[in-house]
Amino acid sequence: MNRILLVDDEPDIVRVLGISLRADGYQVRTASGGEEALAIFARETPELVITDIKMPGMNGIEVLREVKNINAETEVIIITGHGDIDSAIEALQYGASDFINKPVRDKQLAIALQRAQEKIHIKQQLREYTTSLEQKVAAATREIRRRSNFQGKLIRSSNDGIVATDEDLKIVIYNPGAERIFGYPHHSVVHRMQVQDLYTPQIADLIVTGVTQASGLQEFPWQETSILSENGDIIPVRFSGSILHEKGQKMGSVAFFQDLREIKRLERELLKAERLAAVGQTVAGLAHGLKNILHGLKGGSYLVDLGIKKDDTEKLKSGWDMIKRNIGRTSEMVMDLLTYSKEREPEFEDCFPNEIAAEVAALLAEKARESRVGIKKSLDPSIPQVSMDPRIIHTALLNLVTNAIDACLFDEDTGKEWQVVVATTLEDDNTIRFDVSDNGVGMSKNVRDRLFTSFFSTKGHRGTGLGLMVTRKLVEEHGGRIDVASSPGKGTTFTIHLPFEAAGEKKTTSRKIKKR
Numbered sequence: 001m002n003r004i005l006l007v008d009d010e011p012d013i014v015r016v017l018g019i020s021l022r023a024d025g026y027q028v029r030t031a032s033g034g035e036e037a038l039a040i041f042a043r044e045t046p047e048l049v050i051t052d053i054k055m056p057g058m059n060g061i062e063v064l065r066e067v068k069n070i071n072a073e074t075e076v077i078i079i080t081g082h083g084d085i086d087s088a089i090e091a092l093q094y095g096a097s098d099f100i101n102k103p104v105r106d107k108q109l110a111i112a113l114q115r116a117q118e119k120i121h122i123k124q125q126l127r128e129y130t131t132s133l134e135q136k137v138a139a140a141t142r143e144i145r146r147r148s149n150f151q152g153k154l155i156r157s158s159n160d161g162i163v164a165t166d167e168d169l170k171i172v173i174y175n176p177g178a179e180r181i182f183g184y185p186h187h188s189v190v191h192r193m194q195v196q197d198l199y200t201p202q203i204a205d206l207i208v209t210g211v212t213q214a215s216g217l218q219e220f221p222w223q224e225t226s227i228l229s230e231n232g233d234i235i236p237v238r239f240s241g242s243i244l245h246e247k248g249q250k251m252g253s254v255a256f257f258q259d260l261r262e263i264k265r266l267e268r269e270l271l272k273a274e275r276l277a278a279v280g281q282t283v284a285g286l287a288h289g290l291k292n293i294l295h296g297l298k299g300g301s302y303l304v305d306l307g308i309k310k311d312d313t314e315k316l317k318s319g320w321d322m323i324k325r326n327i328g329r330t331s332e333m334v335m336d337l338l339t340y341s342k343e344r345e346p347e348f349e350d351c352f353p354n355e356i357a358a359e360v361a362a363l364l365a366e367k368a369r370e371s372r373v374g375i376k377k378s379l380d381p382s383i384p385q386v387s388m389d390p391r392i393i394h395t396a397l398l399n400l401v402t403n404a405i406d407a408c409l410f411d412e413d414t415g416k417e418w419q420v421v422v423a424t425t426l427e428d429d430n431t432i433r434f435d436v437s438d439n440g441v442g443m444s445k446n447v448r449d450r451l452f453t454s455f456f457s458t459k460g461h462r463g464t465g466l467g468l469m470v471t472r473k474l475v476e477e478h479g480g481r482i483d484v485a486s487s488p489g490k491g492t493t494f495t496i497h498l499p500f501e502a503a504g505e506k507k508t509t510s511r512k513i514k515k516r
């Protein structure tokens, strides 16, 4: 503060005080009466007014009231006559900041000025504080609004359906994404529907329990499910959600839905494309297999022709053997293809798995002997009569033992004593394990990775590449699984785990067929 308006009808006082105040560094304006003072005040709004109380015309109290009227912030010091306590009190009541007595002494004036200064200063600070507070509140409000707008936009523009409810399970947020999935228009859902009206019972239950019961789940991780749209379509969706809390109180729920229709459609198309590719591969493999067989048949018939022409029984015989072998392969291949192409439920009947294993070993004993391979059996005597599909066991073991003998035949390490072991084990109350091991060529990782694919064979014209694929299909249809362990040059073990039922229980249809 440095501008003062000094009002007194006595020119001497005005002059003396004016000099003193100016000497202290104030800008001083003077007036000799109330009217003049108010005119100056209105024009210049000084921070402080010092006015005599007794003046002709308008007195000091009136000046004080007018000044406070115009600007309540202005500090006013009243100069009273000596001992005029009543006027002083009246002045204070009207908001004067101080009063000083006549004759005005410098010390008294200095104290009054100091107090006025302080008041002005405090008021100023208060004003600044208030304005900055107001600014802060305004800024915070702007920020909150901005965020809420942003969140609103986010919710509106989200591709996912977002649906939120209040604690009474009434839907309060339903974004355009949700509109696209559920089909109901916004206006017929928000504040109109409850979760039970919009969600399937499965999802509604989760939300209702979560919101209303302490024991209910509070977070629902992504899961695939479906919803029922307005027009009755079942729409596949991914759903997740959570119960909303504020200060420990449940205040509603939010759920997110992703439309899976497009993804499902693409999946179906992909599957179709894959199937077509598989068909192409199969046909190519088939042609290759047939070509090999035709080769064999042609070779055989050439020998037969030669035998007839030259009347050579030896040639005739070996040609005929070749033809028979290839007829055998044709029928094997056709049977395998038929088995593979048809989905077939296993036919459970009472049987002794050990007997089947022994049968297979006996059946291939001759072939093994020709290849100088020994066949050993290691059959678990605790395996009882059980209900299984004996044809599946038979075919699977036949394929595995044939491969095992071949593996020895293809082994170039002639120093070995080749052996194939067929073993059975009662693995647990409902599984039997079959192991077929050999100490033949073994296989590389590359071969192991391709074992079960169609027409994969390392045996050239002697293999069809269907055996293992068919074996795995049968085993899986029987609810079992097949594993392989092998090391190149050392040998291979194939293991089949097959579930069984107690003997006497025929199980034909209830088992679920694994789809590939």
Ligand code: ADP
Binding pocket: 399, 403, 404, 407, 438, 440, 441, 442, 443, 447, 451, 456, 457, 458, 459, 462, 463, 464, 465, 466, 467, 468, 469, 491, 492
């Ligand atoms: P194929 O016997 O007609 O060749 P499979 O499907 O029975 O067809 O076998 C596929 C391939 O797996 C065989 O060509 C061979 O390379 C490999 N294989 C299968 N069993 C064995 C085994 N016991 N030891 C080494 N390799 C094996």
Ligand code: MG
Binding pocket: 399, 402, 403, 467, 468
């Ligand atoms: Mg085979």
